[in-house]
Amino acid sequence: xxxxxxxxxxxxxxxxxxKLPEMFKVMLLNDDYTPMEFVIEVIERFFNKDxxxxxxxxxxxxxxxxxxxxxxxQDIAETKMNQVLTFAKEYQHPLQCVMEPA
Ligand code: TYC
Numbered sequence: 001x002x003x004x005x006x007x008x009x010x011x012x013x014x015x016x017x018x019k020l021p022e023m024f025k026v027m028l029l030n031d032d033y034t035p036m037e038f039v040i041e042v043i044e045r046f047f048n049k050d051x052x053x054x055x056x057x058x059x060x061x062x063x064x065x066x067x068x069x070x071x072x073x074q075d076i077a078e079t080k081m082n083q084v085l086t087f088a089k090e091y092q093h094p095l096q097c098v099m100e101p102a
Pocket of ligand 1: 028031032039058
């Protein structure tokens, strides 16, 4: 291990620089059956968006087939995706949620 002039141990830059976690996008997929209002509520509830933001995301998914709700470290993205899928299933809607590296 290297020493500085003052005798302190010098850490390699790679040991000092905090590594940001890899981020994952969580996305909703369009379908023909899930009510728009339900999708807006999902986005508000699980992705902490206000009504206006949630409506814009829902409309993007509706018109383009898919839309990003947020990007998170892997474990948080997995949790959110599973929360959405469980909630949709509970209300018997076919809403699909997926994640991929950002
Ligand atoms: N296409 C649905 C409808 O017309 C609405 C919808 C939007 C469904 C977004 C899923 O992720 C979705 N009722």
